[in-house]
Amino acid sequence: MTLVAPETEVTNDTGIQSFLVTFIIRRFDPELDSEPRWVDYDVELYSTDRVLDALHKIKWEVDGSLTFRRSCAHGICGSDAMRINGRNRLACKTLIKDLDISQPIYVEAIKGLPLEKDLVVDMEPFFASYRDVQPFLIANSKPEAGKERIQTIADREIFDDTTKCILCAACTSSCPVFWTDGQYFGPAAIVNAHRFIFDSRDDAGDVRLDILNDKEGVWRCRTTFNCTEACPRGIEVTKAIAEVKQAVLRGR
Numbered sequence: 548m549t550l551v552a553p554e555t556e557v558t559n560d561t562g563i564q565s566f567l568v569t570f571i572i573r574r575f576d577p578e579l580d581s582e583p584r585w586v587d588y589d590v591e592l593y594s595t596d597r598v599l600d601a602l603h604k605i606k607w608e609v610d611g612s613l614t615f616r617r618s619c620a621h622g623i624c625g626s627d628a629m630r631i632n633g634r635n636r637l638a639c640k641t642l643i644k645d646l647d648i649s650q651p652i653y654v655e656a657i658k659g660l661p662l663e664k665d666l667v668v669d670m671e672p673f674f675a676s677y678r679d680v681q682p683f684l685i686a687n688s689k690p691e692a693g694k695e696r697i698q699t700i701a702d703r704e705i706f707d708d709t710t711k712c713i714l715c716a717a718c719t720s721s722c723p724v725f726w727t728d729g730q731y732f733g734p735a736a737i738v739n740a741h742r743f744i745f746d747s748r749d750d751a752g753d754v755r756l757d758i759l760n761d762k763e764g765v766w767r768c769r770t771t772f773n774c775t776e777a778c779p780r781g782i783e784v785t786k787a788i789a790e791v792k793q794a795v796l797r798g799r
């Protein structure tokens with residue numbers, strides 16, 4: 548539990564302790580603003596609340612124009628990645644009690660993708676790279692009639708980690724190479740290529756390795772581990788990139 552300045556504690560009608568937490572949100576309305584601006588909000592929250600609850604409270608009770616994406620609210624859809632106190636996280640998985648609420652909490656859009664409004668970025672460049680690596684099963688033969696494509700437990704284990712990706716872009720938008728070079732495929736695309744390159748049922752691994760053996764492919768990775776630290780699914784992103792690099796070198 549984080550330190551709380553006493554003056555921020557509030558006792559309400561329910562008797563349950565709540566806290567007044569200051570959020571400083573980087574806002575941008577392309578119809579009104581020439582530059583983004585930081586705006587403060589004081590929000591009454593409970594220790595069980597998440598950053599997403601605070602954003603809802605601001606939107607529903609203070610300023611309906613606050614714009615952000617969210618859908619599932621439970622860490623599955625990947626739509627609410629944002630920078631919270633300078634780190635890429637999912638707002639729905641970031642508990643208030645895990646932040647230092649004696650200080651303001653800074654919230655802004657993820658970096659490296661075009662800012663559309665407030666916390667919303669244009670995800671199209673991110674999904675374009677994802678599509679480029681052909682993230683689907685490509686098999687040259689059909690399975691036996693009425694049968695599944697068989698795979699051993701050991702073969703399935705090889706790419707288990709990279710099946711967990713929810714395409715939130717927290718990794719790619721935390722990568723300094725991606726910030727400086729909009730052409731780099733980025734960690735998420737490589738993770739999703741990995742998921743099929745190492746699938747024993749797939750026959751297009753060499754095609755994907757060719758795509759990633761490019762000046763904007765795996766060799767742009769500088770192994771800074773930002774992606775691994777940012778991933779809300781705990782995927783070992785840097786390890787997956789290293790495995791794809793090795794596969795390029797040895798020809799899978």
Ligand code: SF4
Pocket residue numbers: 625711712713714715716717718719734735738777778779780781782784
């Ligand atoms: S690898 Fe992790 S951080 Fe990157 S897009 Fe997938 S779930 Fe998000």
Ligand code: FES
Pocket residue numbers: 616617618619620621622623624625626627637638639640
């Ligand atoms: S809202 Fe779906 S992952 Fe956070």
